[in-house]
Amino acid sequence: MVRATLPLCALLLLALPALAQEKKPPFRWGTDPTGGAPFIYQNADGQYVGFEVELAEYLAAKLGRESVMVDGTWANLPQQLNKAADVEKGVDVILNGYELRKDLVEQFGVSRAYYAYRVALVSRKDGGVSGWNDLSGKSVGALGGTVAHDYVRSHHPDADIQLSEDVANVFKLVNDKRMAATVQDSPAAVHFLKEYPDLTLAGEPVKAGYYVIYFRKADAELGAALDAAIADGLRDGTFRRIYDKYGLWNADQEELIGLLDKPWPPQLEGNKTPWPRLLGELLRAAWMTVKLSCASFPLAMLLGLAVAVGRVYGPRWVGVPCGVYVEVIRGTPLLLQLYALFYMLPVFVQTVSPDLAAWFTPFACGVLGLAINYSAYEAENYRAGLQAIPKGQTEAALALGMSKWTVIRRVVLPQAVRIVIPPVTNDFIALFKDTSVCSAILITELTRKYNELYNFNRDLIVELVVITAGLYLLMSYPLALVARWLEKRLSKS
């Protein structure tokens, strides 16, 4: 027995290292595929392509590992490095147009630059923006939390910056004359200028910095391997071949080769936001949250009331559409409704009257979208309230000779209002927080501002979260108090 098993064990032991070598872990790279062309995007076949996809595949091949794309949201990609690599959404590196920045270099390991980008201003050929000095008071789209965003807000503070993660849509808005200009990294500008012939570079793109790959500080070995692969790729023309395919190779990239012999990373300047400015910006954003809520909720209540009354008292041809309205609005996401209002509807309106399309500003669409979405919930609240009033009340009022509408207005509604105060207050507080969804249509409200500030001040994450949460609470708690007071006052009578 012993004689037979020993050689077997020896054989197994010999095979183990070979097994281990074959099982090299995949090269998991984090990216935000919605960030768009030419970095990473879906081609007509639904496959992810883009110069960063090819770059990642080149690097993975160099490392002898399999390339695995892990998607995330751009602003939070660095956070994904704080988890292990082999868990769900875990990554080895992040590679998605992330700039060389002091705050990130302090926290993470950083590779050599794989691309030198500029910040480009793009506008319509026939628009009012033909250079960097025309931005005052103009709407300027930018990707929140990027160096491009920071560049506009520090160099052109009087521009009306509208943030969006959806770069493709921002270019479309500029093309549709709904936004004056956009500041984007040069690769995006190059790509979309090809797509929109009416757009042009306004002024000279400004040299801004480098795209780098971030990894865990502990993964120094991986970092060295990445640096070697980048150096090889730059020197042997692989990078040039990839970049040329997307029209991205230029003199700036030639300079990267020269930088390979210099120490890396270079001395970096941080741009920390001082506290008074941080607080000021948060408060201004909170004010936007208040404005959105206070403008939209009364509208939602009115609209909801009309729908509820139509549903409860209207004839069939009114009641049925009201019911359909409630189900459709309640059954589709707010985000989608905002997109439809802001991106889709104006396209139709524009064919009728271009002037009318100008009314669809982010704020107007935000207020309208919130009002419509919440009106469905309010309608159901009111319907419950109306139906809770005993039939005898209506009969007594009718018997006095009041008209049907007078009965509803003078007898049923005042009683129903008392019943629905708690659920309606509940919805108002919910709406307060749902205003953050409006950041999807370029409105900078509190949550979006928090995201932006956190992007530029990653060492203040705890402070910023606490302050932002505190501001929300500070806004919603008084509401709860007012509602309680109202309830008490009305229940006394």
Added chain:
Amino acid sequence: MIRVTDLVKCHGPARILDGATLTAAPGQLTALVGPSGGGKSTLLRCVNGLEQFQSGTVEAFGHTLTGGQPPTQPALQKLRRAVGMVFQQFHLFPHLTALENVMSGPVHALGKPKAEAEQTAKRLLARVGLADKAGARPANLSGGQQQRVAIARALAVEPSAILFDEPTSALDPQMVGEVLAVMRDLAADGQTMIVVSHDVDFARSAAVVHKMVAGKVVQSGPPDAVL
């Protein structure tokens, strides 16, 4: 004059009213008696237009409802201003004070100015003995007081007749008296009234008593003859 002719009201297979006929003369107290389920309340509700009926007619002070023909809103409003109603469960508006309850008809149904309506309401509250309860909410009034406010509310639109649907059935025994006293007082003043009542004593004070059984008026005449 209220004249009900051959009223038929069906609820599914059940004939709640089965050819009921009666008249109520102006200035008189008319009582409607009979066992439960005989159709007394339904008949009153038909007269006020709160229920629709299949055939027959209701004529009240020049307004006519015809069975099988849904009345228009304005026609119903006119009829109801002529024929008021007091309910078993009072149905005061809980969000309004006693005074506002009484004012609600003149203000919201007749469009009278508030000041004038308030004068009327105060006078009527005094008449039902509740001048001191003008500011009270229904929740703070006893059943008897609530029903007296309801009577004042019905009076406020100055109807030609008032229908009383078992006005004392929901009351504690000790409160029945105060409501009946108010009603007797109204009758003495010549207010046209039709009262559905189980109270035999009160029915005795009526000019005419109609007895209803199984949806028909089976007997009509002076109290002594019917009761």
